[in-house]
Amino acid sequence: MSEKVMVELHNVDKSFGENKVVKNLNLRIREGEFLTMLGPSGCGKTTTLRMIAGFEDVTTGTIMIEGENVVNKPPYRRNVNTVFQSYALFPHMNVFDNIAFGLTEKKVNKQEIRQRVTEMLSLVQMEGYEQRMPSQMSGGQKQRVAIARALVNRPKVLLLDEPLGALDLKLRKQMQVELKHLQRKLGITFIYVTHDQEESLTMSDRIAVMNNGILEQIGSPDQIYNQPATKFVADFIGESNILEAAVEIADGANLKVVFETGYAVVKATGFTKDEAVYISVRPEKLKCAAAAVPGFNLKGVVKEHIYVGSIIKTIIELPDGQELIMSSLTGTPLIPPGETVWVYWEKEDTVILHANEERIYNLSEQVPKIEVRA
Incomplete structure (x- = not known):
């Protein structure tokens, strides 16, 4: 893993009216790192992800991606893509067109679109599904298509907002392993949001544990589990x-x-x-x-x-x-x-x-x- 910092949050606050949901957050995420933001509902992890993506404005503070301040940049001008729990596939488009959508919008030539979509289908093990409609696929297949659609644009950072939450337990565990292997193969920075402790321990290079808008601890899965820094972390991670x-x-x-x-x-x-x-x-x-x-x-x-x-x-x-x-x-x-x-x-x-x-x-x-x- 590179020591280069890919994403940096400096003194980031986020408030909705009188409710401050992220408080003085400082975080540095390395190139090629799989970092998981973990915490209970309402702790500020998804809001933080949305601020990195550009879907939420920062109240105060700075967000840097590859050394560039992106606070005032719209989502489409940030070199990141997001995978949501709901998949957000276009129901009227087949698999190929769903994956190709971003490239089509960017006016990429048809030959390159076909080449890159084919590469993504192979990467997520969905060859032969090009003509399938979302309604004809399982949850795990839809999730693979959503990931392929995000990756086909070759982002520097992939943001994943509880992408496995809608899957059954067995499929979720299978997808955890597949996602980790995919991230290792691509070398892309993954920032992953979940409330599932076991999921975070299984997949992450580092885990950032959040509670009530505050970053309680950041460290490797082993450090978080065996050397918790606070009572909250000790109590929240496992038993x-x-x-x-x-x-x-x-x-x-x-x-x-x-x-x-x-x-x-x-x-x-x-x-x-x-x-x-x-x-x-x-x-x-x-x-x-x-x-x-x-x-x-x-x-x-x-x-x-x-x-x-x-x-x-x-x-x-x-x-x-x-x-x-x-x-x-x-x-x-x-x-x-x-x-x-x-x-x-x-x-x-x-x-x-x-x-x-x-x-x-x-x-x-x-x-x-x-x-x-x-």
């Missing part, structure tokens, strides 16, 4: 066990954190005594034992086991009522529901996040009640 805690001891890299019902000793720096924190542990990293493990004092009761194909999810209830999820492979010996267990995890699997808020913690009987200020 995570998040425990409220307070730092009792901060001794170099050794950190003792206390929960309402126990404590854990972990490795971390950058935290101070009496600070409020969140501890995040993925279900597949959580473990349990019949007795307390050195460095951990956190017990609960096995509530139930849930079978999810090759995975078994074990629900463990802590004395304060919070439930933790532990994942294990099918066939792993299970502790019967109702049994008391001691919960722990490997210290390197701990993610500790600053809480950034004032909170009173009622800790276990062995630890006096303290006031924690972040």
